[in-house]
Amino acid sequence: MLINKFSLPVYLLSAGIITCILAVIYGAVQQNYRVNANDPQIQIAREIDTKIRQGKPVDNFFADTIDIAQSLSPVAVLYDNTGRPIRSSGYLDGNMLQLPAGVFDFVKSHGEHQVTWQPRSGVRMAMVVKSADVPPVGFVASGRSLQEVEIREHNLMTMVFLGWLICIALLLIHAVLQFYAAGQKVLNN
Numbered sequence: 330m331l332i333n334k335f336s337l338p339v340y341l342l343s344a345g346i347i348t349c350i351l352a353v354i355y356g357a358v359q360q361n362y363r364v365n366a367n368d369p370q371i372q373i374a375r376e377i378d379t380k381i382r383q384g385k386p387v388d389n390f391f392a393d394t395i396d397i398a399q400s401l402s403p404v405a406v407l408y409d410n411t412g413r414p415i416r417s418s419g420y421l422d423g424n425m426l427q428l429p430a431g432v433f434d435f436v437k438s439h440g441e442h443q444v445t446w447q448p449r450s451g452v453r454m455a456m457v458v459k460s461a462d463v464p465p466v467g468f469v470a471s472g473r474s475l476q477e478v479e480i481r482e483h484n485l486m487t488m489v490f491l492g493w494l495i496c497i498a499l500l501l502i503h504a505v506l507q508f509y510a511a512g513q514k515v516l517n518n
Contacts, residue, residue: 355489363475366475366478370472371471374459397454398452404417433458433468453476
């Protein structure tokens with residue numbers, strides 16, 4: 330036999346280990362990108378909630394009219410106790426942002442929720458919704474586009490895939506060289 334009978338399982342195991350390590354790296358970095366995408370919205374939602382509870386004005390959060398299909402700017406939305414929008418800086422197709430009822434049900438039970446919301450194709454938002462319960466405001470939400478995060482995720486996937494290809498190619502080159510060396514050894518004997 331030109332190649333050790335244990336070589337194939339070792340190469341397959343090595344390829345599996347390389348794949349697992351790179352998958353974990355991708356998963357960890359991707360999750361870091363996505364979780365960090367919530368940071369400004371958490372701050373905005375909590376700040377609005379605090380100001381509402383203190384009876385302070387929140388007009389500065391609603392000064393702009395932002396088309397969420399076009400802008401990367403964070404938006405703020407106030408909802409009543411039923412989840413109907415009552416004031417918003419963000420609009421989609423001229424309408425205030427209407428989150429699914431299930432989001433509000435979860436927030437009622439847990440106080441706050443971070444959710445990825447896709448109101449239509451090509452528009453994905455990282456939303457943070459907080460229970461306010463200061464009539465007429467029942468909920469405070471803040472969100473921003475995930476467009477830049479998704480570009481970073483795509484670039485990360487490309488880098489990890491290229492790294493995986495290089496590692497597998499090096500493994501294959503090593504296997505071919507080992508096979509060739511074993512063949513030369515047999516011919517020389």
